[in-house]
Amino acid sequence: MNVRKEFARAVTAxxxxxxxxxxxxxxxxxxxxxxxxxxxxxxxxxxxxxxLVGSKLIGQSFASPVERNGRPEMSGGAPVTRPxxxxxxxxxxxxxxxxxxxxxxxxxxxPNSIVTERVIAANIAAYIxxxxxYYPGGLTAAKVPVxxxxxxxxxxxxxxxxxxxxIQAHRVAAVRHLSLATVNALIARYTSGxxxxxxxxxxxxxxxxxxxxxxxxxxx
Amino acid sequence: MTLSGWGTIAAFxxxxxxxxxPLGRYMAAVYTGQWTVLxxxxxxxxxxxxxxxxxxxxxxxxxxxxxxxxxLFSLAGWLILYLVLRSQGLWNFTGLNPMRFASAPWNVTFxxxxxxxxxTNWQYYSGETxxxxxxxxxGLTVQNFVSAAVGIxxxxxxxxxxxxxxxxxxxxxxxxxxxxxxxxxxxxLYVLLPISTVVGIVLIWQGSIQNFSPYLSFTGVTHLAQRxxxxxxxxxxxxKLLGTNGGGFFNTNSAHxxxxxxxxxxxxxxxxxxxxxxALVFTYGRMVGNRRQGYAIYTTMMxxxxxxxxxxxxxEAHGSPAQHAAGLHTAAIAGSSGGNMEGxxxxxxxxxSALFNVVTTVTSCGAVNSAIESFTGIxxxxxxxxxxxxxxxxGGVGSGLYSILLYVLLAVxxxxxxxxxxxEYIGKKIEAREIKLVALGILITPLAALLSTAxxxxxxxxxxxxxxxxxxGPQAFSETLYAYLSQANNNGSSFAGxxxxxxxxxxxxxSHGITFADLLGGMTMLFARxxxxxxxxxxxxxxxxxxxxxxxxxxxxxxxGTFVVLLIGVILLVGALTFxxxxxxxxxxxxxxxxxxxxAGR
Numbered sequence: 161m162n163v164r165k166e167f168a169r170a171v172t173a174x175x176x177x178x179x180x181x182x183x184x185x186x187x188x189x190x191x192x193x194x195x196x197x198x199x200x201x202x203x204x205x206x207x208x209x210x211x212l213v214g215s216k217l218i219g220q221s222f223a224s225p226v227e228r229n230g231r232p233e234m235s236g237g238a239p240v241t242r243p244x245x246x247x248x249x250x251x252x253x254x255x256x257x258x259x260x261x262x263x264x265x266x267x268x269x270x271p272n273s274i275v276t277e278r279v280i281a282a283n284i285a286a287y288i289x290x291x292x293x294y295y296p297g298g299l300t301a302a303k304v305p306v307x308x309x310x311x312x313x314x315x316x317x318x319x320x321x322x323x324x325x326x327i328q329a330h331r332v333a334a335v336r337h338l339s340l341a342t343v344n345a346l347i348a349r350y351t352s353g354x355x356x357x358x359x360x361x362x363x364x365x366x367x368x369x370x371x372x373x374x375x376x377x378x379x380x
Numbered sequence: 381m382t383l384s385g386w387g388t389i390a391a392f393x394x395x396x397x398x399x400x401x402p403l404g405r406y407m408a409a410v411y412t413g414q415w416t417v418l419x420x421x422x423x424x425x426x427x428x429x430x431x432x433x434x435x436x437x438x439x440x441x442x443x444x445x446x447x448x449x450x451x452l453f454s455l456a457g458w459l460i461l462y463l464v465l466r467s468q469g470l471w472n473f474t475g476l477n478p479m480r481f482a483s484a485p486w487n488v489t490f491x492x493x494x495x496x497x498x499x500t501n502w503q504y505y506s507g508e509t510x511x512x513x514x515x516x517x518x519g520l521t522v523q524n525f526v527s528a529a530v531g532i533x534x535x536x537x538x539x540x541x542x543x544x545x546x547x548x549x550x551x552x553x554x555x556x557x558x559x560x561x562x563x564x565x566x567x568x569l570y571v572l573l574p575i576s577t578v579v580g581i582v583l584i585w586q587g588s589i590q591n592f593s594p595y596l597s598f599t600g601v602t603h604l605a606q607r608x609x610x611x612x613x614x615x616x617x618x619x620k621l622l623g624t625n626g627g628g629f630f631n632t633n634s635a636h637x638x639x640x641x642x643x644x645x646x647x648x649x650x651x652x653x654x655x656x657x658x659a660l661v662f663t664y665g666r667m668v669g670n671r672r673q674g675y676a677i678y679t680t681m682m683x684x685x686x687x688x689x690x691x692x693x694x695x696e697a698h699g700s701p702a703q704h705a706a707g708l709h710t711a712a713i714a715g716s717s718g719g720n721m722e723g724x725x726x727x728x729x730x731x732x733s734a735l736f737n738v739v740t741t742v743t744s745c746g747a748v749n750s751a752i753e754s755f756t757g758i759x760x761x762x763x764x765x766x767x768x769x770x771x772x773x774x775g776g777v778g779s780g781l782y783s784i785l786l787y788v789l790l791a792v793x794x795x796x797x798x799x800x801x802x803x804e805y806i807g808k809k810i811e812a813r814e815i816k817l818v819a820l821g822i823l824i825t826p827l828a829a830l831l832s833t834a835x836x837x838x839x840x841x842x843x844x845x846x847x848x849x850x851x852x853g854p855q856a857f858s859e860t861l862y863a864y865l866s867q868a869n870n871n872g873s874s875f876a877g878x879x880x881x882x883x884x885x886x887x888x889x890x891s892h893g894i895t896f897a898d899l900l901g902g903m904t905m906l907f908a909r910x911x912x913x914x915x916x917x918x919x920x921x922x923x924x925x926x927x928x929x930x931x932x933x934x935x936x937x938x939x940x941g942t943f944v945v946l947l948i949g950v951i952l953l954v955g956a957l958t959f960x961x962x963x964x965x966x967x968x969x970x971x972x973x974x975x976x977x978x979x980a981g982r
Contacts, residue, residue, distance in 0.1 A: 170456035181525045182518035189580045189615035193590035201590040212598040217637040220600045262595050262607035264632040266751040268877040270855040271700035272970040275979040280706035301707030310721040313635035313750045319726040323715030358387045360643020361717050361729030
């Protein structure tokens with residue numbers, strides 16, 4: 161066998177595969193996706209009054225910029241934020257800046273690391289500071305659901321656990337002057353169950369839930 | 381641990397077996413040239429490709445000729461991929477680089493090209509901040525198909541070597557193990573393309589995206605700036621899993637909601653990873669004319685797989701020392717799965733993350749839906765152990781089968797020594813030449829992994845890749861060992877703190893590759909992919925023309941429970957003997973002591 165001839169054949173084959181598998185195949189899938197599941201294929205974008213505010217599948221930060229003397233306070237070029245008590249809060253994120261869905265990143269906190277312990281302890285403290293005074297009987301570290309203290313994988317986890325949502329519900333209901341039953345009903349509506357009834361865990365979509373609250377009570 | 385968690389694992393094992401049986405039969409038909417249901421659709425592109433390439437798929441090649449075609453094809457693939465990635469800006473006219481990304485530097489690109497051509501999909505770059513849609517499609521998606529096909533055709537050639545009967549003998553075809561391009565084209569057209577099309581559509585139905593839109597930029601509900609990456613994700617996701625490639629479109633891989641949107645998509649993705657490696661075992665049983673041989677290997681794989689899943693699930697459900705030290709309660713309660721949710725997504729939970737992790741590390745897939753670096757010591761030791769078993773528990777598409785067949789021959793040899801008979805397998809005598817090739821084929825991967833780890837641990841340039849912000853002591857060693865174990869096994873999953881491309885997340889300013897890690901990793905992947913392939917093809921070449929002796933009373937049976945136990949023993953022994961000391965220094969010491977180690981902090 162002639163090596164040069166065989167190499168030319170290999171290059172020809174690769175060029176054919178680039179056209180067929182690298183261009184035609186993705187284009188065909190795009191065509192089918194855009195025709196059959198247009199909303200999904202474009203990322204389940206959510207608009208409020210015609211303005212894009214997010215994607216159902218992408219967790220975003222529900223913190224508000226902190227103002228000082230009528231101006232947003234800055235630190236290191238980024239605005240200082242604090243969790244907005246009117247909204248359910250998403251899970252801790254390892255993506256920087258938080259919830260930047262154009263540069264996702266794992267946090268990579270190891271199981272036997274003092275760094276990890278400190279991060280988790282800080283997340284617990286922040287959760288208790290935000291929700292503790294609204295929760296009947298007060299919150300302790302032992303009552304904080306793991307998903308509220310552990311960093312998510314994608315950094316943009318759209319969901320929180322039902323236990324986490326039900327604790328935050330006390331705060332949101334109090335701040336928005338709603339009954340707890342109303343808020344819990346909304347949580348139930350935006351909880352997706354397990355796939356086929358067994359695969360995965362139920363999760364509450366935080367963006368959808370918060371937008372439903374805004375529709376109910378207005379932004380304030 | 382929860383009932384639904386165990387239910388998921390049980391349902392997965394059953395669904396996999398039920399899907400793999402018919403696919404195994406179908407693939408046997410594909411590789412023996414029989415009529416298949418896709419013939420009417422695929423016959424025309426198949427013939428057109430043969431004409432373009434001027435190949436006669438019926439003309440057999442001996443192992444040397446087959447290997448030469450394979451190596452030259454892979455070389456051409458490597459060069460084209462490298463060029464596509466390095467010339468990213470030149471393709472802006474196609475409109476497929478809306479974010480105007482420039483190419484990654486040469487060292488990172490060397491690593492990436494080697495990674496995707498070898499079916500490894502180790503990623504030092506971050507997809508959504510480095511690659512254009514054109515590079516993802518014309519570069520990576522293409523290699524996801526063809527590198528998978530290369531693995532499969534080697535397995536098919538080895539099967540032919542074992543299966544071929546002496547009566548087939550005629551002068552021209554005596555040493556033939558098949559035709560490389562015939563096998564390659566049929567694998568892509570009849571197996572990979574149809575299944576990945578179906579899976580891609582299922583993923584879009586579940587919520588994966590598939591578009592060419594620029595990234596979304598807007599202000600969110602609380603008026604903070606938000607950005608969301610877009611792209612043709614589902615088409616690449618499907619073949620990334622089906623071909624046990626594993627390279628994510630996004631940096632966070634299958635944890636990203638656009639790659640893996642729901643609990644159901646997670647289940648489908650796991651099945652997609654294992655379906656071909658599992659089916660090929662049944663294909664093997666059919667092609668050697670004794671389906672029980674396939675069932676024996678399948679049982680071996682399934683037993684080891686389930687063992688790994690159980691250990692990982694129990695460990696992750698228990699939680700980590702860091703969580704407990706911080707005061708968290710990790711038991712399952714109403715409305716929360718509990719357990720070690722650090723680096724895991726809510727929609728998958730503990731079971732869906734542990735199972736996905738085992739599925740993608742027993743195979744050479746290496747996709748992740750959770751941060752392996754954040755797994756508990758024992759839970760994280762499971763992927764280590766899976767890699768240490770050299771990816772033979774199902775393994776990569778094709779590579780899993782040809783690797784476990786080497787172990788089967790070794791087990792037959794050891795069994796033969798124990799009973800004092802000339803070892804033979806499916807009627808063919810296993811002699812000195814085969815055993816030498818088998819031993820080399822088996823030892824190459826651990827050798828590459830451990831040598832590279834040693835180099836990277838002992839040198840300052842190697843230690844520059846460690847993420848000192850979070851990793852210290854055993855965690856830092858684990859990062860390094862995992863990196864080279866993963867690259868040598870062509871897996872591609874990682875303890876993701878380990879890096880060969882500094883500062884590439886975010887705006888890319890001041891980013892640079894770490895040449896040592898990029899080159900050592902790239903060469904490890906290339907060496908540990910092609911050396912075992914050559915040994916496997918050489919074994920096929922020596923077995924193919926051997927005379928078949930009828931099974932007698934003294935023949936050791938290789939299709940019963942005793943052989944399954946022997947085979948598991950051999951796999952564990954080789955893996956444990958080569959890797960146990962290294963594993964002790966990393967995950968095992970973490971899992972057993974519960975000690976907390978310091979780190980620089982972020």
